[in-house]
Amino acid sequence: GIVDIGLNDWAPFKTATPADITSTAYYYRDAQIVALAAALNGNGVDARKYRALAASIKQAFNAKFYHPDTGLYGNGSQTSLSCALYQGLVERTNKALVVSNLVAAVEKTNGHIDTGILGAKYLLNALLENGRADVAYRIASQKDLPSWGWWLEQGATTLWENWNGAESRNHIMFGDISAWFYKALAGINPDPAVPAFKHFTIKPNLVGGLTSAQASYDSLRGRIVSGWKTKDGRLELTVTIPANTAAFVYVPVADPAAIKEGGKPVAEAEGLRLLRVEDGRALFEVGSGTYHFTAPL
Secondary structure, eight states, X not given: OOOXXXXXXXXXXXXXXXXXXXXXXXXXXXXXXXXXXXXHTTOHHHHHHHHHHHHHHHHHHHHHHEETTTTEETTOOHXXXXXXXXXXXXXXXXXXXXXXXXXXXXXXXXXXXXXXXXXXXXXXXXXXXXXXXXXXXXXXXXXXXXXXXXXXXXXXXXXXXXXXXXXXXXXXXXXXXXXXXXXXXIOEEEBTTBGGGTEEEEOOOOOTTOOEEEEEEEETTEEEEEEEEEETTXXXXXXXXXXXXXXXXXXXXXXXXXXXXXXXXXXXXXXXXXXXXXXXXXXXXXXXXXXXXXXXX
């Protein structure tokens, strides 16, 4: 169940990650994808076959790479830890410890990224998906080597192949941070259960010293907009949901009674329904239209 071939975490800054970690993780995800495709096509035999294969790969991955005494994977690199998290290979009972170790690995590099091409995608997303968008933003906003900001400081107008700029200076491979801006800062995310943005999620993160963020996405069903700003201790969040779609909207305020939409208490506003408070955010389900949420922070 272990795959040890491949280019690995190409162009790491300092810490290399063994190829068998990243390649086996992709083997696992590929088996899951084939199982899903088979199920969607009504092929139950293959769906069961590849779900079983994925389960066996996950077991082999954890048996070989997870160290239960420390909560580390492989050599404990940022890529090793974030790969296991992002690809869904960490057992639920171990997740909190692995996330803690990943944060510690970032702190060890003074808030800087220390990955190659694969880890650059895993790291920011694993932190976002496990409630540490603040740590991911710290990485994303660095301005000294290694960082995207350092590239800008050198006058870069394109993405580079290496953190130090030694080779190609027109490569997309560290470019997933652009998608992270949409997912984390503006908070626009697809719903895997409802393809093509018929239903989606808006879950912005107020992190670091940011006082505003805005993004739009031209989906198949129309333009989705999410924009927020903070000023004088107040939050303003404006979202646009295309016609014939619906969305979950997370307003980063814990008290729904303090939130207004269009100047009215949310209990009186049309087109939305409070579902619950989750991790310090009020979660609403909303229909199509434009909504203006305001609340004290």
